[in-house]
Amino acid sequence: MSKILEKRKLCIGLVRRLTDEVGSFTVQDIIFETGLPRSTVQDWVRRLLEEQQIDLVESASGRKPARYAFRLKPSLPYSACKRIFTTIDTAREIGEIYHNCSSEGAVMFCAFTHKKAEGVITSTRYEGLMLREKFRLGSTLQKKIDKPTGSSVVVERVDLCGDKVVQTLKAFGGPAHSLTETMKNAKGVLRVELEDKGSYTEGRIFTDPLEHLTIGIDDTDTEDAGATWALSLSLLDHLGESAEKISHKVVMLNPNIKYKTAGNAASFLEIAIDPTKYDEIINKSINFLRTTTLSENTAVTVLHGLKIPNELKKFANNVRAKEVKSSDALKTAKKCGIDVFEVTGKMGIIGAVASLAFFESNSEVLMDASASL
């Protein structure tokens, strides 16, 4: 560490300690503690004031010197909520809210209360620190909610207003803190409008309407090398800022077929994208896989939106139970509006189509090849 940085660290540590111990400090206190010349200490104090690391809490008057205090509140707002974004399935008038939080407690709390309230949330689940909530567009409420319905937070309605998604929330008591303080700092939130209604706070959260994509990937490895799960994870990373990452999962398929590699697992990714970027993102994905796969049979599939067609579930169950031809996979894909891309070959299409049926499955179903949808 350079001398200057070292001194700066020492200085901040000192003013922080003095503030903790006696509430404030003077220039003289620092001279006393460090033995440094007055001009140097005054310079430090001036710079810390400029950087908003400390505040002037009492101006000098008469013989009383000015008093300063270390700023306990960081100058950048800390937000518990890291990322909030939304996907809309316009054809079906449904959507999903994704809330990446730094608090597991908040995620559990919201999953529980939002579901319990009579709002537009039809299902909630959480995966690690990501809360996922499916909703119906508009409002399905018979009456407006003006008092708690046994829940302290209600997602009353979600609307598509012009080219923005607007979530209307009502929050009572402590949970209103997220509306007034933390959600507005989450990445993906365009703005939050607040109204104090006395007994509760009403908030409108504005986000972009993204499209949910499930990308199935199979057959990228050989008997001795490569792993589809790792390559698909690299692909997710490769997409960078062009897509919001939702999940990366592995699904076990039929372990008894002859052309499989190790355990016969396919992988899929869930991402949220600006629908106008679809071609760009798919081309980027195909090019990445073409240059990194070790197999002659790699295929990629894409399911648009939030509904898993029954036909697709049936096909996935078949894939788990018996040997299926790639022509059957293509037939299913066509019926279900699934895009299929042969990256290096045909065989991977079967697993890549089947994997799409599992994007809402829990770990028991994903890992157990004998489970059916």
Ligand SMILES: [Zn+2]
């Ligand atoms: Zn949060």
